[in-house]
Amino acid sequence: MLTPGGLPPLDAGERERAAELAARIRARIADHGGWLPFSAFMQAALYEPGLGYYMADGAIFGGAGDFVTAPELSPLFAACLADAVAPLLAAAGDGEILELGAGSGRLARELVAALARRGCAPRRYRIVEPSPRLQERQRRLLEHADAGTTAFEWLAAxxxxxxxxxxxxxxxxxxxxxxxxxxxxxxxxxxxxxxDGDAFRWQTQPAGRELTAVVAGLQRRLLQPMPQGFNSELRIGQDVWLRDAAAALARGALVVIDYGLPRAQYYHASRDGGTLAAFRRHRRIADVLAAPGTQDLTAWVDFSALADAARAAGLDPAGFATQAHFLLATGIDTELARLVDAAPERDRAAHRQAAATLLLPGEMGERFKVMALARGIRGPFHGFGFRNLGASL
Ligand SMILES: C[S@@+](CC[C@H](N)C(=O)[O-])C[C@H]1O[C@@H](n2cnc3c(N)ncnc32)[C@H](O)[C@@H]1O
Known part of the structure; x- marks a missing residue:
């Protein structure tokens, strides 16, 4: 049976989990005077121990899951990333890799394989993964990987x-x-x-001091300020995330890949309503607040805010490109030819189609961006396009 949107209904386990998480969130709303900032709701919906979307059992990635990421789609992504990462590892001086949020572990497996083909597999590949269940999945995948001399390790932070x-x-x-x-x-x-009974509803409230200050700062920096009535979102916590992620990086780069925009486009009047979205089984779900823990919640990245946070953390925004630019500059043509040549006839069309999905403007090619944030090295930032970003982003 499918729901009206063509979705399979939640199974009994999912319904039970959503009800338990909803009860916890309702208790928090009551404790906070009847209202919670959306960031607290999203934190619980995604990361509540044992119940949040990333913390509980479920497929998440791939065809049977809720969404497909670039490394899940094709080994071409890791092969191209290796072309950019290899010279950065060398510039850092026998560098190692730290992956934040490794999902199924596929990027780790394929990136190490691609670096090994180039004769520069790192000594150590560490993963910071807050979800115990995803960590378990990564361990299962990577203990069978042909990792050569690379040692995989997991860190809590x-x-x-x-x-x-x-x-x-x-x-x-x-x-x-x-x-x-x-x-x-x-x-x-x-x-x-x-x-509202068993359901959750949106409700406005006067902004607190931090939100007021951040929005006022944003308005000052926009050449075309957001008009009255415009609504959108802000990721205030990313500054701390970025500072911590790179706190002990002495020489090297943090590479961030995600869907997003520079602030002028992110907060352009035409994007009224913002970019927050919920996904389940590859479909966008209209009610972001429904059945917490059973759907992915996500919002685009403001790359200008990320560049600002990087500067504040002592990192240099050293390159910014669309994913299409990045993959073309790091040899996706050659990698695709190699993959297709080595593949049985029946798999070749799928490899070509995956390359198109990674590259096409209406698919992942332009929505996704790649940003290099450097510390203590001068490159080479191969594939990262737009340099010397200064305050231009
Ligand atoms: C959308 S998935 C992407 C997974 C993988 N990188 C991929 O491309 O397939 C988001 C991942 O980020 C992880 N994550 C969430 N918050 C994090 C944090 N603060 N630090 C590190 N990883 C985090 C999640 O547990 C999950 O593994």
Whole structure:
């Protein structure tokens, strides 16, 4: 049986989990005077221990899951990333890799294989994964990987001891909680969540001091300020995430890949309503607040805010490109030919189609961007396009 949108209904286990998580969120709303900022709702919906979307059992990635990421789609992504990462590892001086939010572990497996083909597999590949269940899945995949001399290790949090190399975050920042706001004549109001019986509803409330200050700062920096009534979102927590992720990076780069825009486009009047979305089984779900823990919640990345956070954390925004530019510059043509030549006839069309999905403007080619944030190295930032970003982004 399918629901009206063509979705299979939630199974009994999913319904039970959503009900338990909803009860916890309702209790928090009651404790906070009847209203929660959306970031607190999103944090619970995605990361509540044992119940959140990333913390509970479920397929998540791939055809049977809710969405497909670039490394899940094709080994071409890791092969091209290797072309950019290899010179950065060398520049960092025998560098290692730190992957933040490794999902199924496929990028780790394929990136190490691609670097090994180039004769520069890292000594160590560490993964910071907050979800115990995804960590388990990564361990299962990687213990069978032909990793050669590379040792995989898992960390509960980014390292505190100095290290050099490349940190990678593919589709991680979009999964960090956001707050919603609406522009008013006085500044802005917060759009948060309240309980209405068993359901959750949006409700506005006067913005707190932090949100007011961040929106006011944003308005000052926009050549075309957001008009009254415009609503969107802000990811205030990404500054701390980025600072911590790179805190102990002595020499090297943090590479962030995600869907997003520079701030002028992100907060353009035509994007009224923002970019927050819920997904289940490859379909966009209209009710973001429904059945918490059973659908992915995500919002696009403001890459200008990320570049600002990087500068504040002592990193240099050293390159910014669309995914299509990045993959073409790092040899996707050659990699596709190699993959197709080696593949049985029946798989060849799928490899070509995956390359098209990674590259086409209406698919992942332009929505996704690649940003290099460097510390203590001068490149080469192969494939990262637009350099010397300065304040231009
Ligand atoms: C959308 S998935 C992407 C997975 C993988 N990178 C890929 O491209 O297939 C988001 C991942 O980020 C992880 N994550 C969420 N918050 C994180 C944080 N603060 N630090 C590191 N990883 C985080 C999630 O558990 C999950 O593994």
């Amino acid at each position: 980014p390292p505190r001891d100095a290290w050099s190399g490349v940190a990678l975050a593919n589709e991680v920042v979009d999964a960090l909680p956001v707050d919603r706001f609406r522009v008013t004549a006085e500044g802005c109001e917060a759009i948060g969540v309240t309980a």
